[in-house]
Amino acid sequence: MVESALIPPAELEAERVFLAEARSALARMHRDVATRDVPMIGGEDNDERFTNEANTRAHEQRTLALVDMPDVPLFFGRLDYEHGAIEELDQFYIGRRHVHDGTGAPLVIDWRAPVSVPFYRATRSDRQRVLMRRRYGFSDTAELTGFEDEPLIGADESDQADAFLRAEIERPRTGPMRDIVATIQPEQDDLVRAPLHPSVCVQGAPGTGKTAVGLHRVAYLLYTERERLSRGGVVIVGPNRSFLSYIRKVLPALGEVDVRQITIDELINLPAAASDEPEAARVKGDARMARVLHRALWSYVGKPTAGILFSKGSQRYRVHDYEAEEIVAALRESTRYAPGRAALAQRIAHAVLVLMERRGESPDDRVQNAVARSKPVKELVDAVWPRVAPEQVLHRLLSDADVLAAAAGDELTEEERAALLWRKAPRSWKSAKWSAADTILLDELDDLIERRTGSLGHLVLDEAQDLSAMQLRALGRRCRTGSATVLGDLAQATTPWAAGSWDRVLGHLEKSDGVVAELDRGFRVPDQIIDFAAKLLPQIAPTLGIPSGVRAVTDALSIVETDEDSLPEALIASCRRALAGEGSVAVIAADDQVAALRDALAAAGLEPGLLGEAEDTMDTARLVCVPATLAKGLEFDAVVVAEPARIVAAEPRGLHRLYVVLTRAVSRLQIVHAAPLPTALAPS
Incomplete structure (x- = not known):
């Protein structure tokens, strides 16, 4: 949003003065907490040491939560209520955290507080005693640049809210993901503020904001259920480190600094040093393996032949x-x-x-x-009843055809058993090297041998459509008594071991009572791009509806056909056009092609980064080369997709991968190809 000539300069200046006062108040709150003595209990017994450590940690977390982030506005909206609607206050500034003056009077109200709900829910037909809603615009440096007022009294409808939403979404982006707290839509707000139990599963089409909904839901639950969740903790599981790096600043911007954000491999905490053939990985991820492992373990228990x-x-x-x-x-x-x-x-x-x-x-x-x-x-x-280790059981299962056949029973076909068996078995289970899929099986065996104790308070799974049944079981074991927020899109399921429907996913998590909701309005991807990518849906996800976009962007989609020799030059030209605009630019290509394209762009003087080389790549490079397998969940202002046919050919579910790649652009998508496009995307 830019400063409007219609805004009285004195009123705009008054709002800027108030913002400065709020920042000063937050700095005072931080100083008061940081300098406050932590209560300690004298003594050396374990209970007292534990209490002192807990008090120290709570003080550290509270201090961190009050750190001002200079590039994040303290408030984004204001509600003007009818006189007397809420005690003696008629006006509330809505922001990312609560800020009060020296006497305890609120300067900024946390967006999660009940009094803030009408900012997202009030309409002309249901004002909830609100007279006017004000939305503020800020620069990337958090300078207040203007505001828009939306009166809720009157018969005429206004598109001011939609204009603000569009302006905020289309604001050029660089670096990590931003929060959407200023633009949460009613259907998103329903999910954000859903109760802790039962678990919630969000099927979200590209650009519907499902990841943002999940992150803001975590912030909301920590606001309403902090004591309950603090006992078990909150963990966010993402698909890879690049994705987690992309979302890492959202929760701290909302004042939440004590949430672990990790991958499933890091959560399982078992090293993987080997790899599987695709069919072996698929079978190892199948839910039937739980019964196979159960039989394999209990086959060690024999029948007494003597007393x-x-x-x-x-x-x-x-x-x-x-x-x-x-x-x-x-x-x-x-x-x-x-x-x-x-x-x-x-x-x-x-x-x-x-x-x-x-x-x-x-x-x-x-x-x-x-x-x-x-x-x-x-x-x-x-x-x-001999003592056994998980590795010992799995080693015997994967190295002995007879043991595998006995444990599999009717669960696995002969071909599936053949895929599981090691071609050359390690001599001992102590020297075996395990694949990522094996580590999940070892985790299952570990729980079969002795039940895991403790439970997370809340678990968030993003891109959950890619998880196998056995991975979901491992995650569910860590959240037996807690709840979960499951986020994903079945059309973006790119792994051959994907568990399938959301009912199955929730069942494997042992959250069968979970509620499945759907987001199908694409706020962040222009409708021209959504319509183009959706041509793949009849092939990759025929049971899903066609998502709709709420924004049309001029020249959002362009397709450049060239020959193979000219492909690098065409990509360089497309990148130059994209970089002439504002915001972030990504070149997405098949994994085996992206490094060479990065070198070609660098030789042309464009200074691209390569996602996956360094964790801060998206922070330091405006132009980023992205392997197709790392694109999921990311957003860029402009995207250049190189050779879609090569992306499709790279893996069994290549069309699903291409659907992901085509839906990463917030404003502009350029496709550059020499090989023919997939049939569904070819011009009619």
């Missing part, structure tokens, strides 16, 4: 094989592997104690524990 003879002094006590067999059978039906092994020793020992009591003795718990640790009992337990 035990326990000696105490001159007395002998015998537990027969059939008694031991009954104990083993009962435990198999009621426990996990490791607790069952421990319980077996205790059950056998208890049977010995019963024999002692029958002879008139009075054994106690100490005697039972001694019997459980005795050599005869330990030998029986080791023989019947």
Whole structure:
């Protein structure tokens, strides 16, 4: 938004003075907290140390949350209420965090507070006692440049809100993702302010703001349920580090600094040093593997072929094989592997104690524990219910065709079992190198052996359509009693192991009561681009509706056909045209092509960055070369797509990948190709 000639200069200056006062007040709030002594409890016991550490951490987090970000405006809107509608205050500034003066009177109201809701929900037909809504415009340096007023009294409809939304979306961008707190739309606000339970799943077409909704929902839940969520914590799981780097500043801008943002590989925390063929990775990600692993683990438990003879002094006590067999059978039906092994020793020992009591003795718990640790009992337990490690179980499963066939039963076909078997098995499970899909299987086995304790308070999964059933199970185990926000687009599912429908996704997470909502209005992608990309939907996602765009941008889409030899020159020319405008520019190409294109652009003097080389690439380079597999979730003002056919040919679900690539532009998309476009996109 630019400063309007219709705005009285004195009123604009008054708003700027108020902004300066609010910033000074926030600085004072930060100073007061930073210099405040942290309450400490004297003593050295564990409880007191834990309390002191918690107090120190809470003080650090509160101090960080009050740090002013000079490039982020403190407020973005104002509500003028009817006199007396809310105590003695008729006017509220709405911002990213609460700011008060020295007496506690509010200067800026947090956007999450109930009094702020009408900023997003009030209409002329339902004013909610609001007389006027004001929206502010700021430069990239957070200088207040103007404002627009939207009176809610009167019969005439106004398009001021839409004009503000368009201006904010089309404001040139560089660097990480910005928050959308000033432009949240009613359908987005419904999801942001949905209660903690049940879990929420958002099916969102490109440009509908599903990632932003998920991030703002986290901020809202931390505002309304902070104490409850602080016990388990909040984690955001993204598809890769480039994506997480892109979104990293949104929550701090909203005052939330204590949310972990990681990839699933980092969350599982098991190193992957090998790779799988596509079919092996697909089978390893299938939900049927949970049952295969369960059988493989429990195949280690055998049938007792002999009982035990326990000696105490001159007395002998015998537990027969059939008694031991009954104990083993009962435990198999009621426990996990490791607790069952421990319980077996205790059950056998208890049977010995019963024999002692029958002879008139009075054994106690100490005697039972001694019997459980005795050599005869330990030998029986080791023989019947051996101690195993997850790696040991998986090594045997993937290296022995007979073991795999027995564990698979009717779950897997012969071809699928062949895909799983190692061509050359490591000699020992201790020397095995595991793939990323293997680490998920190891995590499943670890939980089958001994149940994971603790639970996250809330889990956010972005680009969840790409996760396998086994990955979802691993994530669900970490959030057994918490809730989840699941974000994705089935049309953008690019992995061959994708779990499928959202009902299946929620089921694998053990959140079957979750609510599935759909966002189908594309705010951030021009309708010409959405319409063009949507031509792929009948092939890649025939059950989804066609999304609609709310913005038309002049010359948003252009297609340049050239020959193979001239492709680099055509791309350079397209980049120069894109860079003549404002904002960020991306060249997106197949992974095996993008480095060479970066070199060609650099040779032409355009100074491109390469996404994935450094975490801050999008911060430091206006022109970024993006491998197609890293494009998901990112946005750029202008996008140049090189050779769509090569992107499609690079992987089994190449059309899905192309759909992702084509929908990354906020203003302009240029397609440069030598090979024919996919049939669905070819000119009719």
